[in-house]
Amino acid sequence: MARGDETVRNPLFARFFDRFAAKDEERGQAELRRELLDGLAGRVVELGAGNGLNFPHYPATVGEVVAVEPEAYLRERAAKAAQTAPVPIRVADGLAGRLPFEDGSFDAAVVSGVLCSVPDQPSALADLRRVLRPDGELRFYEHVRSPTRGRARFQDVVDLVWPRLMGGCHPNRDTLAAIERSGFRVERLRGFLFPPGARVSVVAPRILGVARR
Numbered sequence: 001m002a003r004g005d006e007t008v009r010n011p012l013f014a015r016f017f018d019r020f021a022a023k024d025e026e027r028g029q030a031e032l033r034r035e036l037l038d039g040l041a042g043r044v045v046e047l048g049a050g051n052g053l054n055f056p057h058y059p060a061t062v063g064e065v066v067a068v069e070p071e072a073y074l075r076e077r078a079a080k081a082a083q084t085a086p087v088p089i090r091v092a093d094g095l096a097g098r099l100p101f102e103d104g105s106f107d108a109a110v111v112s113g114v115l116c117s118v119p120d121q122p123s124a125l126a127d128l129r130r131v132l133r134p135d136g137e138l139r140f141y142e143h144v145r146s147p148t149r150g151r152a153r154f155q156d157v158v159d160l161v162w163p164r165l166m167g168g169c170h171p172n173r174d175t176l177a178a179i180e181r182s183g184f185r186v187e188r189l190r191g192f193l194f195p196p197g198a199r200v201s202v203v204a205p206r207i208l209g210v211a212r213r
């Protein structure tokens with residue numbers, strides 16, 4: 001349970017996200033979420049579920065999702081979204097790096113747009129690895145550091161202010177390297193820009209894939 005100063009409080013960002021994130025769904029992100037979750041089965045933990053935009057896309061082969069969200073406003077929105085989800089979803093308070101779950105208790109873990117914001121990526125990934133069963137899968141869809149040098153430098157500059165405006169989000173993290181360093185074996189990966197062809201957005205470079213414990 002996230003308590004006191006050990007929680008995430010971003011009331012303004014939470015409301016902004018809740019209001020505007022759905023626009024991206026209409027321009028192709030819903031399809032990316034379906035790709036992220038396609039073929040999942042069994043018991044799944046989703047970290048930083050936000051207002052539950054992944055929920056409608058879980059396939060029927062999933063037995064249960066435990067969706068962790070530390071931000072109170074978003075957690076409430078997620079709980080509402082869970083009511084109409086196609087699979088059973090329990091929304092819980094909790095923080096990256098200290099998930100209140102037993103070792104090896106999930107078949108899969110899902111992160112989308114979260115590893116940019118957690119304060120400590122290695123600890124968040126180690127904890128996700130801990131709660132996965134051997135050979136369990138990590139599904140990830142994240143915006144990342146650009147592979148293009150000029151764009152990456154631009155992300156570094158923007159990073160001086162962006163986290164303060166965007167709920168702690170860093171646009172310049174090499175999240176794929178962090179996933180690999182934490183001991184996951186990347187099995188499937190594609191990198192692309194979203195929205196397609198975006199020229200200036202610092203969060204356009206993305207990766208989507210599957211890694212195994």
Ligand SMILES: C[S@@+](CC[C@H](N)C(=O)[O-])C[C@H]1O[C@@H](n2cnc3c(N)ncnc32)[C@H](O)[C@@H]1O
Nearest residue numbers: 008048049050053071095096112113114117118
């Ligand atoms: C950009 S939103 C993405 C929400 C959702 N995953 C999605 O794909 O729409 C980032 C989410 O990460 C959550 N988050 C931020 N810091 C976190 C932490 N330390 N532990 C867990 N979640 C965190 C935020 O509260 C927020 O819901």
